Amino acid sequence: MKVAIIGAGLAGTAAAWALRQAGAEPVIYEAGGEIAPGASGNPLGLYNPRLSAERSFYSDAFPLALKAFQELRDTDWNECGALHLITDEKRQKKFTDAVKSWGWPRSEMRIVPKAEASAIAGVSINYDALYLARSGTISPKKLCKAYASAIPVKLNAPITNLGDVQADAIIVAAGMATKNLPLRAVRGQITFVKATKASEKLKCNLCYGGYFSPVKRGEHALGATFQRWLDHDQIIGDDDYDNIEKLVRVAPELADGLEIIGQRAAVRTTSPDHFPVIGHLRDNIYVSTGHGSHGIVSSIAAAHILTNMILQRPLPFPAATIQKISPGRFST
Numbered sequence: 001m002k003v004a005i006i007g008a009g010l011a012g013t014a015a016a017w018a019l020r021q022a023g024a025e026p027v028i029y030e031a032g033g034e035i036a037p038g039a040s041g042n043p044l045g046l047y048n049p050r051l052s053a054e055r056s057f058y059s060d061a062f063p064l065a066l067k068a069f070q071e072l073r074d075t076d077w078n079e080c081g082a083l084h085l086i087t088d089e090k091r092q093k094k095f096t097d098a099v100k101s102w103g104w105p106r107s108e109m110r111i112v113p114k115a116e117a118s119a120i121a122g123v124s125i126n127y128d129a130l131y132l133a134r135s136g137t138i139s140p141k142k143l144c145k146a147y148a149s150a151i152p153v154k155l156n157a158p159i160t161n162l163g164d165v166q167a168d169a170i171i172v173a174a175g176m177a178t179k180n181l182p183l184r185a186v187r188g189q190i191t192f193v194k195a196t197k198a199s200e201k202l203k204c205n206l207c208y209g210g211y212f213s214p215v216k217r218g219e220h221a222l223g224a225t226f227q228r229w230l231d232h233d234q235i236i237g238d239d240d241y242d243n244i245e246k247l248v249r250v251a252p253e254l255a256d257g258l259e260i261i262g263q264r265a266a267v268r269t270t271s272p273d274h275f276p277v278i279g280h281l282r283d284n285i286y287v288s289t290g291h292g293s294h295g296i297v298s299s300i301a302a303a304h305i306l307t308n309m310i311l312q313r314p315l316p317f318p319a320a321t322i323q324k325i326s327p328g329r330f331s332t
């Protein structure tokens with residue numbers, strides 16, 4: 001079974017990896033001159049399930065991501081854990097409900113008081129938090145390369161007409177360039193800062209609307225801005241200060257003296273209901289896009305779903321979940 005995949009970001013390369021594991025013959029066509037030139041090209045990202053009061057696609061997707069990371073090499077994977085700070089009542093309710101309804105073991109997901117959060121983080125934390133022990137950091141760029149390592153990738157190969165593509169099945173994983181869907185662009189910028197004596201003690205990710213990752217090679221990543229009205233990847237100087245300001249609000253002692261040493265901007269693809277768009281489009285054409293700000297986790301779940309759809313195997317998610325993420329939900 002020959003499968004053509006349009007786009008060499010997380011969605012496309014993960015799909016290729018899953019298809020190859022299942023015995024298919026994927027080929028990736030990428031418009032850019034390298035693997036992951038777009039949103040997936042960040043050198044560091046946090047992998048988290050998107051948190052919600054009820055169990056969702058993301059709670060089931062997360063273990064699939066961990067399984068893939070265990071099988072891949074050279075991805076800078078660091079299972080350092082994440083503290084999602086409870087900064088307001090809304091987050092308190094959402095996180096408490098999630099702990100109850102997701103049913104994950106206490107060792108992997110629990111609310112911790114600020115003293116325990118501080119012990120986990122290795123620095124003083126001023127908030128109670130939701131602790132996700134198996135979250136962490138990984139390099140999305142390296143992850144894409146690892147997924148694609150045994151796959152033919154045609155670079156500088158923009159596909160303008162799907163009718164020209166010779167394959168038994170086609171997966172469109174082209175981010176915002178995916179046509180005929182109500183997709184929305186959300187520009188974002190991450191900032192890299194030099195570690196200080198205080199910040200280098202941090203042992204896990206801090207998430208608070210923004211995020212701050214533990215030190216790696218003397219640097220931290222601070223994320224990320226969200227601009228729903230922008231769709232370019234130019235650097236905006238003020239964004240770095242926005243990212244630092246978000247950290248100042250929750251952990252001023254960690255933010256003190258941070259020196260900006262780099263940044264990267266790109267465009268996320270989101271959908272109106274904030275779930276990704278994964279499934280059958282028409283004829284032999286499938287789609288994986290709309291991964292928003294949780295693409296590291298959702299793209300590998302999408303990869304397994306599409307692989308099983310294309311190979312006509314039982315789907316790894318309940319039918320209600322498949323419906324919730326399907327492109328067909330926008331036409332009803």
Ligand SMILES: Cc1cc2nc3c(=O)[nH]c(=O)nc-3n(C[C@H](O)[C@H](O)[C@H](O)COP(=O)(O)OP(=O)(O)OC[C@H]3O[C@@H](n4cnc5c(N)ncnc54)[C@H](O)[C@@H]3O)c2cc1C
Pocket residue numbers: 006007008009010011012029030031032036037038039040041042044045046047048140157158159160173174175176177187188189190223224225264265266267268269288289290291292293294295296297299
């Ligand atoms: C600043 C920022 C920070 C983020 N941080 C995180 C994070 O910490 N954790 C997390 O999980 N997610 C994060 N994300 C989101 C994550 O990066 C995305 O969800 C993910 O990269 C989406 O992958 P994708 O493959 O769908 O899109 P893309 O990476 O954009 O890939 C689409 C690819 O399709 C190619 N393409 C387009 N049109 C064509 C065509 N006609 N022919 C061939 N190829 C084509 C493009 O060149 C591109 O390479 C972040 C995003 C941004 C912008």
